[in-house]
Amino acid sequence: MHRFFVPAEKLHQKQVVLAGPQAHQIRDVLRMKAGENIIVLDNTGDEYTVSLIEIDRRNVVGEVIEKRRSESEPRTQITLCQSLLSREKFEWVLQKCTEVGVSCFVPIVTERSIIRRPQTIMPQKMSRWQNIITEAAEQSGRARIPALESPLLFTDVQARLAGFDCCLVGSVAGNKSSLRQILESVKKESAHVALLIGPEGGFTEKEIADACGRGAKAFSLGKRILRTETAAIVASALILYELDQ
Helix, strand or coil, X not given: CCEEECCHHHHCCCEEEEEHHHHHHHHHHCCCCCCCEEEEEXXXXXXXXXXEEEECCCEEEEEEEEEEECCCCXXXXXXXXXXXXXXXXXXXXXXXXXXXXXXXXXXXXXXXXXXCCHHHXXXXXXXXXXXXXXXXXXXXXXXXXXXXXXXXXXXXXXXXXXXXXXXXEECCCCCCEEHHHHHCCCCXXXXXXXXXXXXXXXXXXXXXXXXXXXXXXXXXXXXXXCCHHHHHHHHHHHHXXXXXX
């Protein structure tokens, strides 16, 4: 069934009203009719089966017929600190890593980033990124929309690493362990992992050394060098595979 996130307060009553783009999608794109069912989510981990009872030019009205706790969210929470990339590549990372199961995105400015200052990211771009994440969450069956934080300097991210159970920094240089070796020491129950992925060209040696000095562990994804957007997706999937079974 098609899935739609709505504010939690809209689900306090037996009926739920969807308007705007969601009503347009149900009515004009999906061409759904009264009597068909959708899944509505409140971004708390609950999902509701809703039967459509009225579809007009402005709103879609449905009746909640079942509420249940979703089992689609991973226990392991990954905060992906991804260096800012070109528009297409960064949006690809947001979309695919949402599908994989990342819980939070933190855009970061690094020494080799194509964007040099976090302040250059306008609210309109943040809104577009949030829409991409929301649509990917709906499409992939997520019960929660991953958080999107404001862009930060890499130095500011390092100051937050102590709050995670495990911190991983991608590296193509020497003195690194395999991802599996590092994750063997991580407790599997509800681990919170910070995953730091650099820009094209990777993190500088100093950046990696600084992150490791704050408790991060440098890791490798194997003998081949992956593009940054590929590395983010592969690393996220492997972390969930190893820790979320």
